[in-house]
Structure formats: C-alpha cells, structure tokens
Amino acid sequence: MMKAVWELCVFVTNTGSFKPHHGKANGALPPPLIELHQLFSSSRAIETNTETAQDLAYLQGRGTSLGGLRPKCSIRDEDGSLAIGKFPSASDERAVTKAEVLALTLAKQAGIQAADARIVMSEQIPIAVIKRFDRTSTGARIPYLSAASLLGAVRDDPTDHSYTEIVDALRIHGHDVQADIEELYRRIAFSILINNVDDHLHNHGFLHVRHGQWRLAPAFDINPFPHRARELKTWISDDAGPESSLDALQAVALYFQINKPLSDTIIAEVTSAVKNWRQVGSEMGMSKTELDAFTEAFEVN
Ligand SMILES: Nc1ncnc2c1ncn2[C@@H]1O[C@H](COP(=O)(O)OP(=O)(O)OP(=O)(O)O)[C@@H](O)[C@H]1O
Ligand SMILES: [Mg+2]
Known part of the structure; x- marks a missing residue:
C-alpha cells in the first residue's frame, strides 16, 4: 500500500x-x-x-x-x-x-x-x-546505472545472478578494472561477515566516469540482518549457489585475479573492522539493548 x-x-x-x-x-x-x-x-x-x-x-x-x-x-x-x-x-x-x-x-x-x-x-x-553520491560538488547529476542495468538484467529476477558476472561486466565497461574488482571482493567479504543478505543487483551500482566507462558507485543499502539465513542474494558464483562464506569467496579469488596473500590481507582487514561493531555502534549512540538485537548478524563476535 x-x-x-x-x-x-x-x-x-x-x-x-x-x-x-x-x-x-x-x-x-x-x-x-x-x-x-x-x-x-x-x-x-x-x-x-x-x-x-x-x-x-x-x-x-x-x-x-x-x-x-x-x-x-x-x-x-x-x-x-x-x-x-x-x-x-x-x-x-x-x-x-x-x-x-x-x-x-x-x-x-x-x-x-x-x-x-x-x-x-x-x-x-x-x-x-x-x-547522494550521484551529484557533483556543483549539484550536476552523475549518470548512475544499477548492476541490474549494466548486466542487462532489469527484467530478470534481481537475485538470479552472481558476482562473477559483475566482474565480467567490469572487465568490459570498467574504468579502473582491477581496483574495482578488488573493491567488489572486499564488499562481498563485508556482506558475509555482517550478514548483509539483501545484496541483490539493485543494491549495487555504477557511476559514469567518461567515454562509456563506469566505476563502482559507493556502497549503499547495506544492513546487518540477524535471524536471516546466511545466504547471499547475488551468488558468489554459479557454482557457489547462495552460500555466504569466506571459504566460498576465497574459492573464486583467482577469477577476481586476486592472489592468496592479497585475499588474506583483504579478509583480515575486513574482519578486524567488523570486530569493532559494538564499539562503533556504541560511539554512534546505540544502546546495549539496540546492539544486542543485531548480535546474530555479526559473524565475528
Ligand atoms: N547515497 C545515494 N546516492 C544516490 N543514490 C542512492 C543512494 N543511496 C541509494 N540510492 C538510490 O536509491 C535507491 C533506493 O535506495 P536504497 O536501496 O538505499 O533504499 P531501500 O528502500 O532500502 O531499497 P530497497 O528497495 O532495496 O529496500 C537505490 O537503489 C539507488 O538507486
Ligand atoms: Mg535498495
């Protein structure tokens, strides 16, 4: 309604x-x-x-x-x-x-x-x-495309795709291809650790840089979901299915052209930031009761 x-x-x-x-x-x-x-x-x-x-x-x-x-x-x-x-x-x-x-x-x-x-x-x-990230400092609009649009998947079920397809799209349309692929890897690790399971294709986007080249838009609409199955809406790969785990992510690192040391570094950095969730939440003014309600979402407690 x-x-x-x-x-x-x-x-x-x-x-x-x-x-x-x-x-x-x-x-x-x-x-x-x-x-x-x-x-x-x-x-x-x-x-x-x-x-x-x-x-x-x-x-x-x-x-x-x-x-x-x-x-x-x-x-x-x-x-x-x-x-x-x-x-x-x-x-x-x-x-x-x-x-x-x-x-x-x-x-x-x-x-x-x-x-x-x-x-x-x-x-x-x-x-x-x-x-808003789709405006310049003078207020002009920066063209934005959702991942669903970039993948030509607007009419599909937005949960019927995988991150490896976003990697493919970045290789064709990206402005700073490998940097964005690594950024995407980092975002997937983050989503896994906070149980951000509403990561469908409309919650990823791109901003136009120039000459038909796009970069990842800043991350938005990311939320910790307690009491929801740890299953990603955008699959890590076709083979992984909805599995939301760091193991499944590491299994596709080579597809992202990320070697083992870099993968380990990214995952360690994300894990150590997420571990601080209670402190950061409390500095933001969240009460203990408010924080407790989200405990189950954060895999690193
Ligand atoms: N910071 C931002 N700057 C520019 N556009 C944004 C920003 N955040 C969100 N959007 C756009 O607005 C849309 C809706 O925002 P968002 O996904 O955060 O809301 P929502 O109500 O939680 O959406 P959903 O329908 O996924 O539940 C996004 O899909 C995106 O296109
Ligand atoms: Mg949204």
Whole structure:
C-alpha cells in the first residue's frame, strides 16, 4: 500500500509510464534538514493509513519520495548538498536506521568506499541521512546505472545472478578494472561477515566516469540482518549457489585475479573492522539493548 502511494506521488504517471524524478517538485528544491520531522510524520501517517489531506498535500508538494520498500525522502543537507533521509518504519522490530549507518561506517573502516551517512535525531526519531553520491560538488547529476542495468538484467529476477558476472561486466565497461574488482571482493567479504543478505543487483551500482566507462558507485543499502539465513542474494558464483562464506569467496579469488596473500590481507582487514561493531555502534549512540538485537548478524563476535 505504502509503495503504491509513493509511486503514485512521484514515479508513475496515471497512464503507468515512468516519470523521471529530478529531486524537485514544482521547480522547488528538496526540503531542508529542518523539515525532517514533518517529512517523517507525514510518511509515517501514510505508512499506517492515518494520513490526512494535509499529509498527502505536503508530501506531494515537496516531491520527496524515492520509491523503494522503506520510507525515505530527498532532503537538502546543511551544506546545501542532496541527501536521502531514511525513516524508521512502523513495523521495525530493531533500530534499523542506526544499524544501516553503523554498517556504512564499518564498511569505510574496512577500506570500502561507502556512502557518507549519519544519524540525525529528530524529536527522538533516529533518521539516517545519507549523502547522494550521484551529484557533483556543483549539484550536476552523475549518470548512475544499477548492476541490474549494466548486466542487462532489469527484467530478470534481481537475485538470479552472481558476482562473477559483475566482474565480467567490469572487465568490459570498467574504468579502473582491477581496483574495482578488488573493491567488489572486499564488499562481498563485508556482506558475509555482517550478514548483509539483501545484496541483490539493485543494491549495487555504477557511476559514469567518461567515454562509456563506469566505476563502482559507493556502497549503499547495506544492513546487518540477524535471524536471516546466511545466504547471499547475488551468488558468489554459479557454482557457489547462495552460500555466504569466506571459504566460498576465497574459492573464486583467482577469477577476481586476486592472489592468496592479497585475499588474506583483504579478509583480515575486513574482519578486524567488523570486530569493532559494538564499539562503533556504541560511539554512534546505540544502546546495549539496540546492539544486542543485531548480535546474530555479526559473524565475528
Ligand atoms: N547515497 C545515494 N546516492 C544516490 N543514490 C542512492 C543512494 N543511496 C541509494 N540510492 C538510490 O536509491 C535507491 C533506493 O535506495 P536504497 O536501496 O538505499 O533504499 P531501500 O528502500 O532500502 O531499497 P530497497 O528497495 O532495496 O529496500 C537505490 O537503489 C539507488 O538507486
Ligand atoms: Mg535498495
């Protein structure tokens, strides 16, 4: 229901055709950070089917929706740059927004290029504010392609592909091929260790560099999932199936042209960063109870 409303607001016209989202409504800029709470309240009202005409008019007027499964908005950060605000959902059983920021923070500490993210407390509501990576410092748009698009797999089941196919695509379309292949290897190791099992092809993307060459976009939408089977949505390889293990990853290292010492170094660096998850979470303001709820996701305890 919520998704339908989001789409109605922004993405799909009455005839069902795609309407590109320019981050603007009626020529206006996305709302400033100070409106986060109003955006959250109106979004929550829609999510719980308690919205008023004012809520709808407000959200439509602001043109802030970005689609996707979870409530979120476009927002203008304090420095004027564009960001995405992700709200807690009424159905959350855990501190999901904080855990996403924790994952993005840990990813950086593991040597991964990840979207800049922080928690903004808005009247006790923890909202994840994630900087957009598809804009230049002057606000121009950098072309973005999801891995599903680059692989020509938009009509396929987004979970029906493997990381070795992304490696193949990088070899054809990549700008800095081997660096990105190693970055991908590092991201897979990270996903395994935090049980980021929502790693389907729409959660990987590429930014255009020049002359039809692409680089991996910063990592985004990475989350620790406790109590979910340790099975990747994007398989490590066709042979590995959904198995999510460092052994399965190391078995394809040569396909990534990563030798054993480099593989060991990457895995050691990622493991040592992920081991700090409790401390980093607690420095972010997560309580012991909030952290405990995610223990099962982190393989390194
Ligand atoms: N930091 C960012 N900069 C630019 N675009 C982004 C950024 N983060 C996400 N996106 C784009 O917005 C889309 C939705 O974001 P995201 O995947 O984080 O949300 P979600 O609601 O968790 O999605 P899902 O539908 O996977 O549950 C992404 O697929 C990507 O295209
Ligand atoms: Mg996503």
